[in-house]
Amino acid sequence: MKKKILISDIAKDLGISVTTVSFILNGKAKEKRISEGLTKRVLEHVKKVGYKPNELAKSLRTGKTKIIGLVIEDIANPFFANIARFIEAKAYSRGYRIIYCSTDNETEKTVELIQLFRDRHVDGYIITPSEGITDTVQSLLSSQLPVVLFDRYIPDLDTNYVVSDNVKGAYDATAHLAQQGCKRIALVTLYSSQTQMRDRMDGYMRAIDTYKLQPYVKKVNLGDDEQTAINDFHSFLEDQHPDAVFFATNYLAITGLKAIKQHHMPMPAVASYDDHTLFKLFSPTITAVSQPIEAIADELINILLNQLDGKEKGLKQVVLPSELVIRESSMRG
Amino acid sequence: MKKKILISDIAKDLGISVTTVSFILNGKAKEKRISEGLTKRVLEHVKKVGYKPNELAKSLRTGKTKIIGLVIEDIANPFFANIARFIEAKAYSRGYRIIYCSTDNETEKTVELIQLFRDRHVDGYIITPSEGITDTVQSLLSSQLPVVLFDRYIPDLDTNYVVSDNVKGAYDATAHLAQQGCKRIALVTLYSSQTQMRDRMDGYMRAIDTYKLQPYVKKVNLGDDEQTAINDFHSFLEDQHPDAVFFATNYLAITGLKAIKQHHMPMPAVASYDDHTLFKLFSPTITAVSQPIEAIADELINILLNQLDGKEKGLKQVVLPSELVIRESSMRG
DNA sequence: TGGGCATGCTAAGGCGTTTAAGCACTTTCA
DNA sequence: TGAAAGTGCTTAAACGCCTTAGCATGCCCA
Structure with a gap:
């Protein structure tokens, strides 16, 4: 079993600094004025040796995990399972992963799960709120963490949400x-x-x-x-x-x-x-x-990711028609 | 919004070193011969100020994430959804979280997902293998990563699995x-x-x-x-x-x-x-x-967690009766 | 001829933990 | 009485990456 390759190995192999490699790998080559030749050399070498950055270290440093927490009533319910399925696919294609848990619509469990996701530093939350979690969600909002509710919302709270009519x-x-x-x-x-x-x-x-x-x-x-x-x-x-x-x-x-x-x-x-x-x-x-399951999932993930990308600051409250x-x-x- | 509390804040507050706090928080007070008085004081203070360790930093340092990767054919299929549900509950009660993805039984997607989980350093894998992923699973095994297959297995490979008869x-x-x-x-x-x-x-x-x-x-x-x-x-x-x-x-x-x-x-x-x-x-x-959905989930999680705890090294291949x-x-x- | 500026890269600190090694002091015991 | 063993902590080095600040060089232009 070969040892894990580090960014410093890449730097050493090529006789350059870690900083340069990092810039290039994070798409900042242009911005940081790294020459095209070097950029290409680095990229090729990285591919050749199959280097993958350690996501944990990255997350620790940047504070971003590229993970979305999905707090859902019950994954065994086909309505929720199908929503989850679409969300998963859409998040995936935009570089995010999903981590999910079922709440059974129990307050205590929901609160606990949200705290858990917080501990894991998920980047954003998609939640079917159970009753009595107003404070918990409020605290997410106060911490500027992106949240979208769905299937239902919390009337006392100004949050993003997606529900059907x-x-x-x-x-x-x-x-x-x-x-x-x-x-x-x-x-x-x-x-x-x-x-x-x-x-x-x-x-x-x-x-x-x-x-x-x-x-x-x-x-x-x-x-x-x-x-x-x-x-x-x-x-x-x-x-x-x-x-x-x-x-x-x-x-x-x-x-x-x-x-x-x-x-x-x-x-x-x-x-x-x-x-x-x-x-x-x-x-x-x-x-x-x-x-409209797919439309709901679409809206959810768009609202969340646009917020994560900083593209959107305002509140989004979407009501979709049912048929x-x-x-x-x-x-x- | 108050700033995040660090372990160093706890140490400073109490006028002791970070190491001591860490030992106590990780249940090594006895082993490291920290006095009972101090242990109690630290625990109380931690609870009082609501300190929670940063799991990312912890994971980076220890190499453990307390996350299990669940690679499943289709979360919208009730059979799999119910298995997932049980696994989730059981893992949860033992301090592990689940991160899941659906493969649609497509080789390429499965391989990609497993790689993804690897990048995230999940501690163990529960997989419904699609065809053609022998090498990928072999590579997990070679890296000593705990794996349990279910619903089907890979005949060429000596892995843990749980299937029905x-x-x-x-x-x-x-x-x-x-x-x-x-x-x-x-x-x-x-x-x-x-x-x-x-x-x-x-x-x-x-x-x-x-x-x-x-x-x-x-x-x-x-x-x-x-x-x-x-x-x-x-x-x-x-x-x-x-x-x-x-x-x-x-x-x-x-x-x-x-x-x-x-x-x-x-x-x-x-x-x-x-x-x-x-x-x-x-x-x-x-x-x-x-x-026997619950029994399958039980076996899966037990095999995996026992392996993670180092309690079990041997191969477990379980065939459960269907009714x-x-x-x-x-x-x- | 020398100040300003663009170019292309690097040194080093920090993210928040865990943990090996060690230190100062006390007790034990031959 | 002095070495060994025990006690209760601490110091400092990782873990692997990102990123601020800055350095050296060459060129332009006054």
Whole structure:
């Protein structure tokens, strides 16, 4: 096993100073007026011996790690996984790496993870904020660290964020169910005051108003195990017998469908916020509000990297449209 | 915004040397015979002022980053996402972080990613090897870097790995279909010589032998876009009209089901390698060979961390049993 | 003829830690 | 009583890179 090559080895090999090599490797040859001939010689030699700078030393010195911290609710949720996938690819192509962790939407874990990323000196943060992390995020902002939130934001805080138009998405889905002639349209959502949930509720209520219907709302605990949630939802169905259900997230929809199947209940009209690859495979296929995943990832990474490059100082708050994908589950007649 | 506290600040505050503080913070107080009184004083003061060591400097000096590189085929695939989730949690609780990237099973990308992790000095590697990376992995081994492969392994290389019992899993699924009276059982797999695919084919063939049936094998390109794959599979069905299909991975099963649905074909008996949360929601529910995801993650992280702690030097090659979960899709009568 | 300026490069300090080696003093023990 | 061993710390050198400040040379122009 050959020993690791250092920048000083390169300098020695070529009989020049470390400084010169460093300038050249960092693209400052022109600026520092290193002659073209030498520049070429250095570059060639570096390639020949396969020298790679030690990123740790570099980071220690420059304070930059070229790493982005991705703090996400749950990487096993297809919505987040797909976002992560796009972010990863885009960051990669611009020379940044991703380091990620899942928070399960737990405050304490989120705070801890952000601190951890801070300890690692990540250059920027992409976060799905859980509740109660206002101070933590504020402290990032105070330290001038670039932050972009997504999926939801923190109302008290002036941060960059990228979300989808939750109000309109929920309105469209609910209105569509109403137009299909459903009278008892239920909303299944979480115990949560996060903005995306609040806005989906809002959209649902507006549609209920438009069509002069009665609201039926079922709230579920995120932390509950699946069977508890299934039973819980089942008793709601028994109790209120809605003829349509709008689920505020895809995993709520999945749990709901399991409950219906497991208890052999008649299938109400159904729609879900967030699409899922398999929704078009169900019988019936499931109507969903589909978020523009790639566009979201695009915006996130652009905002963050532009900020890192110093190209952009102002606040960016982006709301992207969601699209209602109508499938069998919501159709009547 | 207050300036970052350094270890030297702690030393200055307390009128002692940096070395002493460092020893204490690294749990070497006893070993280095620092008095208990001083130890306590330092610890208290550190907590009071909220000092956190700079991990970069630490890593530069020690050569350890406490980061594990996770090189995975596709984080958006639920099988991998769930493994990642468990690994993340387990690593976390033992003081390690995860940095991950998806390879799409492309050789070049995989090689590049591993090099990247190397540049970042990750302490260990967990890899789903794509084809053609033998040399790259060999070079990690030569450098004494801890590596564990999973889902598949590299036959030419003596490495640690954790896989499921693909032969038996595939055999069981195929045999089960045969026992249900199916006569024309097809295998849908990938153009791939990776071990997991080879073994699943092997298991399928053994069951075909046992029951004296004819094999019908359809191979698909991993890279094809969905519609191409759907059409491709559709013409196979038209051509061979199998009465049962065993899909070698969950995404093949999903594509296959989409083809059947889209072309309104009669549903053959179906089974899939790899389970999926939603398979129990389909109509019919889908029979699957379920890999022990948590056990796999457990083994992976244990092998790696024990190696990092120097507790274990020998080779660990683990084969875990898969379980056939029988659901409606494969039942007759 | 000498001050100013452009050119092409280098010396050395610093980023924030860890750690080998050592120092001054006390105790032990033959 | 003096050498060895123990005690409780400290000094200073890494780790591998970036970057400020500056040096030597040659040329221009007044």
